[in-house]
Amino acid sequence: MGIYYNFPAENNMQCPVKLFCSREIYQEIEEEALNQLLTAATLPGIAAVVGMPDLHQGYGLPIGGVMASEPGGPISPGAVGFDINCGVRLIRTGLSGKELEGQEDEILKRLRQRIPAGLGQSSKLKFSSREFNQIIGEGIPALDKMGIIDSFLPENCEDGGSFPGADPAAISSKAQERGITQLNTLGSGNHFLEIQQIAWAEEESEFFKGEIVIMLHTGSRGFGHQICQDYLKLAEQRRQKYNLNFPVKNLAYLPSESPEGKDYLAAMGCAANFAYANRELLTARLKEIWSDLFPGSRLRLFYDHTHNIARWEEHLIDEKQQKVLIHRKGATRLAPGNPALIPGSMGTSSYVVSSEDSKNTLLALKSGAHGAGRSMSRTQAKKTISREQHRSSLGRVKAVSSSGGSMLDESPLAYKNISLVIDSLQQSELARPLARMNPLLVLKG
DNA sequence: ATGTTC
Numbered sequence: 227m228g229i230y231y232n233f234p235a236e237n238n239m240q241c242p243v244k245l246f247c248s249r250e251i252y253q254e255i256e257e258e259a260l261n262q263l264l265t266a267a268t269l270p271g272i273a274a275v276v277g278m279p280d281l282h283q284g285y286g287l288p289i290g291g292v293m294a295s296e297p298g299g300p301i302s303p304g305a306v307g308f309d310i311n312c313g314v315r316l317i318r319t320g321l322s323g324k325e326l327e328g329q330e331d332e333i334l335k336r337l338r339q340r341i342p343a344g345l346g347q348s349s350k351l352k353f354s355s356r357e358f359n360q361i362i363g364e365g366i367p368a369l370d371k372m373g374i375i376d377s378f379l380p381e382n383c384e385d386g387g388s389f390p391g392a393d394p395a396a397i398s399s400k401a402q403e404r405g406i407t408q409l410n411t412l413g414s415g416n417h418f419l420e421i422q423q424i425a426w427a428e429e430e431s432e433f434f435k436g437e438i439v440i441m442l443h444t445g446s447r448g449f450g451h452q453i454c455q456d457y458l459k460l461a462e463q464r465r466q467k468y469n470l471n472f473p474v475k476n477l478a479y480l481p482s483e484s485p486e487g488k489d490y491l492a493a494m495g496c497a498a499n500f501a502y503a504n505r506e507l508l509t510a511r512l513k514e515i516w517s518d519l520f521p522g523s524r525l526r527l528f529y530d531h532t533h534n535i536a537r538w539e540e541h542l543i544d545e546k547q548q549k550v551l552i553h554r555k556g557a558t559r560l561a562p563g564n565p566a567l568i569p570g571s572m573g574t575s576s577y578v579v580s581s582e583d584s585k586n587t588l589l590a591l592k593s594g595a596h597g598a599g600r601s602m603s604r605t606q607a608k609k610t611i612s613r614e615q616h617r618s619s620l621g622r623v624k625a626v627s628s629s630g631g632s633m634l635d636e637s638p639l640a641y642k643n644i645s646l647v648i649d650s651l652q653q654s655e656l657a658r659p660l661a662r663m664n665p666l667l668v669l670k671g
Numbered sequence: 672a673t674g675t676t677c
Contacts (some may be wrong), residue, residue: 285672310672346674390672404674415672451673534672 228586235475238268238473246590247279248650254279254642262288268473271299273543273550276591278557279650280599280642286476289556291515292593294541297549301487302480303457303494305553306536310453310494311389311501312445312597313532314567316578317509317525319438319516323423323666326438329519330609330667334626336515337419337669341508343628344671345414346448348407351507359394362449365499366506375510384531385558387502392495398456401493405449405500410507414629414671415445416530416636417598419508421568422576431578431660439663440512440525442505442515442577443569445534450497452465457490482551486621493534529565529578533558533596542588553590560587560594560657570644571598572636572670573620576663577648584655594657595650598641607640608632615639625668633670 231245231252243263247255259281265288267275274294281290286304293305326333341351351374353361360368366387369375380386394402412419420441427433446453461478464470464486472478480487513525536553543550558566560581568575579594581587602610616637627633634640651657 307672312672350675413672418673445672448673455673455677 227451228584229653230586230589231247235267239264240270240272241267241274243267243275243277244589245258245277245281246586246654247435247655248646248653251650253278256283258515259283259288265473266291266293266305266477268538269300269477269479270471271296271488273548277592278593278595279647280556280595280597282599284555285381286474287553287555292591293553294543294550294556295482296595298481298483299551300553301482301490301536302477302553303454303461303490303557304476304478306494307534307555308451308454309534310497311449311532312534313501313505313530314566315442315505315530315568316528317442317512318528319440319523319524319525321438321520321625322436323438325520328623332519332549333421334624334667334669338626338628338643340511340515341410341419341669342410343669345629347411349410351410353406353409355359355402355406358402358511361503361610362397362496362499363392363394364388364455368502369506375506376513379527380504382529383502383529385502387506389498392499393492394496396489396493397496401449401452401456404452405447408447408449409500409504410511411447412508412671413444413447417574417671419669420665421667422665423663427574427661428659431620432487433661439528441567441569441663442508442601444504444508446497446501446504452490453493453497457493460486490546494536498532502530529567531558531567541591542666554593556596557593558596560592565574565660566594568595568644568648569597571638571641572625572633572667572668573623574598574644577659578661579648579657580660581652581657582655588653590656596649598644598647600640601642602640604635607635607637611637611639621666623668625670627670629671636670
């Protein structure tokens with residue numbers, strides 16, 4: 227029986243809250259993050275709330291929080307997050323570490339040249355308003371039709387790279403303005419591009435030890451951010467009309483069956499498509515770099531998935547199969563047969579995991595952790611970590627920041643130990659590791 | 672996370 231912590235429904239809670247983590251991690255979880263999780267359970271129409279081992283304080287719903295709403299219940303932009311479809315993609319190169327030796331500096335140089343990264347950065351790619359709407363309406367298949375990407379593998383991408391129900395009519399002009407120049411950019415903060423090497427792989431996995439893979443972590447940039455902002459404001463404006471009661475400002479919501487709630491879902495779908503397309507376009511840049519440096523090699527998508535999204539799914543709740551609106555914020559979907567990608571902090575290992583077929587996966591709403599999870603805030607990290615401590619924590623990993631910043635707020639010292647998170651997923655019988663990767667080269671915003 | 676305070 228896998229471990230989890232159960233918090234029974236009391237006071238205004240509509241449902242119990244389950245926290246899936248080891249005892250070791252439980253002791254480190256911030257009180258405020260747990261409070262935020264319990265508060266989410268007080269929203270009217272909530273069917274289930276679950277926390278992942280990388281839980282930490284966020285905006286409204288904590289990062290690592292999963293929230294299920296009944297039909298007609300709330301849809302909350304803050305419970306999806308500002309970076310809609312923030313997600314991770316893993317690309318196989320087929321090369322071994324030996325084949326990369328001596329090229330490290332050249333790779334980093336070209337990544338910096340070809341991958342626009344950093345706050346407010348825009349892309350050299352120009353899209354017309356019509357093209358942009360096609361991309362946000364359809365996702366990666368639209369890029370394929372435009373002939374600007376090559377050999378996309380939809381079966382290796384969540385939603386096939388095309389989120390259902392996306393509708394550009396639900397987007398503000400401001401969101402479109404911000405987004406149109408930001409497709410094909412990496413962003414800042416915890417977004418990164420890493421060249422990694424397989425350090426360990428389970429025999430049944432398709433990876434080989436020493437294999438070079440590329441991990442990409444980015445989302446919907448200013449576009450998703452603007453959509454979240456627009457709909458948080460709309461939710462506030464509709465408070466009286468729908469008699470809504472927000473326990474905290476950042477858990478503002480709309481009734482999922484209202485026109486405004488449906489509009490948010492349609493707009494959120496556009497941001498989801500933007501982010502899928504963004505990761506695919508950056509992959510096209512990687513393919514260009516790779517074919518220059520390693521002629522004859524071929525980059526192949528292993529998997530791409532989101533950890534900030536809301537979607538309708540069937541779940542077992544109170545021992546009944548029910549259709550619920552799942553919000554995952556800093557949490558992955560754990561679907562049988564599909565892998566999940568769990569990056570560590572910069573300079574530490576990342577993992578590919580596979581879902582377990584256990585009772586707990588159902589109780590955890592088929593969800594898993596999305597990363598190491600912060601152990602201190604950005605401000606705290608900048609204040610307490612010295613440059614020297616940070617540098618030695620990176621070991622031999624070569625990391626560059628496009629902005630030339632210190633990256634102290636992204637230091638491994640500001641994050642939990644990823645191996646504790648992976649241990650925790652195993653102890654809870656949610657997932658088991660398929661492969662562990664070590665970073666060699668890191669590009670940050 | 673974010674043209675970092677509508």
